[in-house]
Amino acid sequence: QVQLVESGGGLVQAGGSLRLSCVASGSGFSIATMGWYRQPPGKQRELVATITRSGVTDYADSVKGRFTISRDNPKNTVYLQMNSLKPEDTAVYYCNYKRWIFDNWGQGTQVTVSS
Numbered sequence: 001q002v003q004l005v006e007s008g009g010g011l012v013q014a015g016g017s018l019r020l021s022c023v024a025s026g027s028g029f030s031i032a033t034m035g036w037y038r039q040p041p042g043k044q045r046e047l048v049a050t051i052t053r054s055g056v057t058d059y060a061d062s063v064k065g066r067f068t069i070s071r072d073n074p075k076n077t078v079y080l081q082m083n084s085l086k087p088e089d090t091a092v093y094y095c096n097y098k099r100w101i102f103d104n105w106g107q108g109t110q111v112t113v114s115s
Helices: none
Strands: 004-007 010-013 019-025 033-039 046-051 056-060 067-072 077-082 093-098 102-105 108-115
Touching: 004 093, 019 033, 019 093, 019 108, 033 067, 033 077, 046 067, 046 077, 056 067
Parallel strands: 010 108
Antiparallel strands: 004 019, 019 077, 033 046, 033 093, 046 056, 067 077, 093 102, 093 108
């Protein structure tokens, strides 16, 4: 079983930056597809970005050019660098691990962007 712990959320003004981190315990991190999702207030959870085991990335249109997902396999960590933040980026951000039959989620970290 893989456990995921996110950190790095907080309150930031519009135009600012934050970097989220997600540390995975357990095995298989290097071959897992890792992702960041978010759930804005009153809305459903949505994809933000994913990164495959080989480093191929994919982004939601709403964050392209502003957010960057990356991974550090020796540290079992995935990052989400968020720049040029907007109030509509306010959400709880969740880390996700997908490998074979495993689909694990972290507890989430709150990101609030003030206008």
